[in-house]
Amino acid sequence: MSLVLYGHPFSSYTQKALIALDETATPFEFRSLDPQFPDNIADWLSRWPLRKFPLLLDGDRQVVETSIIVEYLQIAHPGRHPLLPDDPMAALTVRFLDRFFDLHVMDPVQLAVGAKLGTLPMNPEAGHTLAAARLDCAYGWLETHLTGKTWAAGETFTLADCAAAPSLFYADWTHPIAESHPTLRAYRARLLARPSVARAVDGGRPFRHYFPLGAPDRD
Template sequence: MKLFYAPGVCSLAPHIALREAGLEVELQKVDTKTKAMEGGGNFLEINPKGYVPVLQLDNGTVLTEGPVIGQYIADLKPESKLAPPAGTMERYRLQELLGFLNSEVHKTFGPLFKPTTPNEYKDALRTQLGERFDYLSTQLQGKQWLMGDTFTIADGYLFTLLGWTQWTHIDLKKWPVLADYSARVAARPAVQAALKAEGLLK
């Protein structure tokens, strides 16, 4: 398998999942601005949508969209417990979490990275993210991970999103539950390995 990624962006979440599952993967770095791939090649030929993550299977099949890729990885290694079994209420709860993270947190961050976004709008987005962080803090209260005692693909996704606060003028210390949670995720060996492979840790 080959994971097309850019350091520190949302492709970090499936990268973490792959390492948590103990699956071998080839990493292909992508410049998401120029659409060029490290070593040559046009990324748009792999994913016409123009963004990562992309997981290319050994038979050439291409999967896009982080939450889908994460579930595929989890289902390849069910013993990793990165996702509850398909068809269970727990699996639907996981999908509920992934949908929330994708639409209500991930997409809200996007305009904060664009220099053309008006400052007033950025302030409104930070307020909205604060409300989402309030909700997530209550969901994590008294729990080690989002789904309870088991680390899942949702945790790798939330960890990735929380990491973006350092570049968007959001002080995560305002949400101590989330700050502590992020530190717990960061300490996991698989997460450390993913961060190092992407050049995010020395």
């Protein structure tokens, strides 16, 4: 049985998994969780009632949480391009950066989005102000960290970059990366130019009207 990925093409965490699957040339079936596919949604909810996606199905095994999905792929379905280095200390650095992008870049975006949608107990302006402050702090750290590097952890594209691509894609929509951070801006551009990332972005393009903060006319 082939791998099956349940997710939405516009979801940052689904894109993170799609980038990893693309980078490793791993065959899989994608089952979109857009409302136009109610059967997929019903099947997904029967498997994972916590209502979080993506979810990877590998025979009888279900794998959730995107970072774990990527690590699972490396163990169970190693592809052409390992996304975690063999060296344990180098792998620890990649895992840290993966968490950094999820927790310190994507999480503020979700805060601003949640405030706008009314799913968080704060008004949209306050949510956006708080998100912007947190993103500015993360941008500043990344500007220094990325100096002299092609990718997040060095010269090799890894799990950290799978996390960085959708995080920075939506973060710059939420609170633009200032021109005072040229290294970070160049890194985001390199990510968006990478074929696996470009394909993930294109897959979500028809759904840009879903972005509650208003998708800019770029990227």
